[in-house]
Amino acid sequence: MTHDITGLMAALPGLDWITDPALVRQKSRDFFWYSPVLKRQLNGARADVVAVPRSEEEVVRLLAECHARRIPVTTRGAGTGNYGQAMPLLGGVVLDMSAMDAVLWAKPGLVRAQAGAKIIDMDRHTRAAVGGELRFHPSTKRTATIGGFIGGGSSGIGSCTWGILREPGNVLGLRVVTMEETPRVLELRGAELDLANHAYGTTGIITEVEMPLAPSEDWLDLTLAFPSLMDAARFGDALASMDGVVKKLVCVLAAPIAQQYFKGFPALGETEAVVLAMVAPPYLDALVPLLARHWGREVARIRTEDAPVPAYEFTWNHTTLQALKVDRSITYLQTLFPAPDHLALIARMEREFGDEVPIHLEYVRLGGRVCCFGLQLVRFTTEERLNEIIRIHEDAGAPIFNPHAFTLEEGGMKQVDAAQLAFKRQADPLGLLNPGKMLAWDDPDWTPDRPGKVYLFPAAEDEAD
């Protein structure tokens, strides 16, 4: 596929363009290489050029010119995704939102920002301005943008209290530019938010976000050790169930994850499981009897602000990253252990796989119920065995949100989102936004039972790393 990039750039001479091949390649990639499957499939993905707009007006003009030339546009924030969410499968333009990074306003409990604002900068701003902070952040808080988190993420640090990003109330407004001959600028609110929330930029370009704030807290990172994984998991469950305790993180790690892969981590017994928690200081007293009841001990306590490496950078997808730094053969799963039988399921999977799948849990609220996401490590051997591990989980009642697939449907959604598809038909009638990521665009009848229909990036396997 060749695109008229020269004509595009000539039409928009005032726009910031990146053409340096190494930089274009870098900005065409994310952390897809966590997955040996995606590494093989996506390694060749590369834009023709990167555009870095400084205003919504520039976004509108860029989309109009790309529409006129049928050039694909793939939007990205900081590129901290893990499944190629913002990797351009068919070349064209990567739209880098990082220059649109203004916090537009903050009020008690609310903030509005441009999509390219860094989450860490937003938190600094709202903490000082209104004593608030974002309810959620990914483990990549120090680099990730808010628009990238909403477009490509789903949950994270904060989900133990607030649920996932798609749950009502967790995003309040999205300003979106459509990909039409004359792009429209829409403000999505209420039920409409799902049209662009977690859509990988396939249905429009998010330029502004309006988010609820939680009270800002002087968080403490707690490192707690337990005799067994299930002791740690039961403690985590009890902590996550305490509505009165202000907390932002409840992460459970089986041995030997921390022992083997976490550099600079406190000393632990060889078989001890770990809970990493972020708790507000007034609520520490409430944890003392809970810790004793589950045979836990406190290993370390430090203000999140003071930590050389904050606890959250050992959790969620950072757990995998820390392991990969030590052992490149490691990969991972994304699993739902649904309420109310999550603890029994976890115990069963621990027995089933042992050290082949070291268990890593993140406690979340989902539909108002405490349960766990599993981001288990996998000691990878073959794709066949990986698929078998996935199948055994799904047969046991623990669905996998496949981190070894780059489409919306195979990853988080597990089904065609009819409303997103209908909206895309209006907002991107030519299918130019992040092509190849919404299976339903190419096959509206796709179901998870039809893996043969999975859209694969045709040229991906051709290019070496």
Place this chain on the structure above:
Amino acid sequence: MTHDITGLMAALPGLDWITDPALVRQKSRDFFWYSPVLKRQLNGARADVVAVPRSEEEVVRLLAECHARRIPVTTRGAGTGNYGQAMPLLGGVVLDMSAMDAVLWAKPGLVRAQAGAKIIDMDRHTRAAVGGELRFHPSTKRTATIGGFIGGGSSGIGSCTWGILREPGNVLGLRVVTMEETPRVLELRGAELDLANHAYGTTGIITEVEMPLAPSEDWLDLTLAFPSLMDAARFGDALASMDGVVKKLVCVLAAPIAQQYFKGFPALGETEAVVLAMVAPPYLDALVPLLARHWGREVARIRTEDAPVPAYEFTWNHTTLQALKVDRSITYLQTLFPAPDHLALIARMEREFGDEVPIHLEYVRLGGRVCCFGLQLVRFTTEERLNEIIRIHEDAGAPIFNPHAFTLEEGGMKQVDAAQLAFKRQADPLGLLNPGKMLAWDDPDWTPDRPGKVYLFPAAEDEAD
């Protein structure tokens, strides 16, 4: 029983005493008359004198002098209880805490106040000082004190988000004076809080409280109508399960409760069920699709601050009060419909009792799970039938927290609290604090299966209203 009140008053001439018989009688009573059973049992309860201390030092001196003379002391706030929690069964002194009403300090997320502070005054103070408000208040917010709420209450407006008062983190500190020859002043924190939390003042006199704050919100009172009780209950369940939506109240009322008993209430269809909700304004958008999904319609919306009668004064025990204003033959139950089968249980009880027990639900979190408290109205006929209704609920799996009993164990706890009992043995060795309210004091082996052992106030039936 005669007590040396003359000697007591002579020993403490500087204390504010109330001796006027009408005032003493008034301050010896609460809303016990909601229950025809308690009305019969408690109508004669009356203190000999009321003391109104202005400082903790005066509390300490009062308790020392009462201890020396073996005079019972029953503490109260505003007397808004419903089961005689603060009614003196054996005469003696009623200790009225309402003059110790200072807010001591407020910080972001935290407040400390004297026990007699009114909840509405605390909220005004913390809203202005730190943008916060108490997580909870009873439906009697406009008169109740914080110490009375903690000593005699358990939950209320706010419990749909924060759980109940006894759950970890919902009370952070209690300063308590013991009833000994030389009273001690203790600061209870963490697990020790349960020694005085919801103890009816039987284990010590709470003089100060330290409480967490939620962000203050400009609450909206929503009145929503539904075709049936179960539509309303399912909507309430879904709303209460939305962790991302900031809410303080989810109350469900079967027809004809609002139609028949609520004065000045918006017009409703004859058979429509009602949900009363308090929601923060940014989250209204999120409710629109939910309302449609459950066949609901919005009947009224008003800022809680602007409402002539706030929605919360139609909920929790105020529902019963509104009904009693119209029909003195009404009484009520307090029921737990436990998760996860609460909706099925509610449907079953609706079929079982129909209009004999009009259903009133309050959605709460309990142990991290969404479920319902039922404060159903009962069209009272006989004590035998009331007991039968209670038994049918309990047999079906819906325990009753009997509002027709005045002891800790028969009301909320359903069992002997061994830690409270052990603490009382140290803190009140002569059993002078609110005697008759802790069954375990007289019978440490009491269980709910031994109703014959229920302590009854011996003289209560003698006196007419």
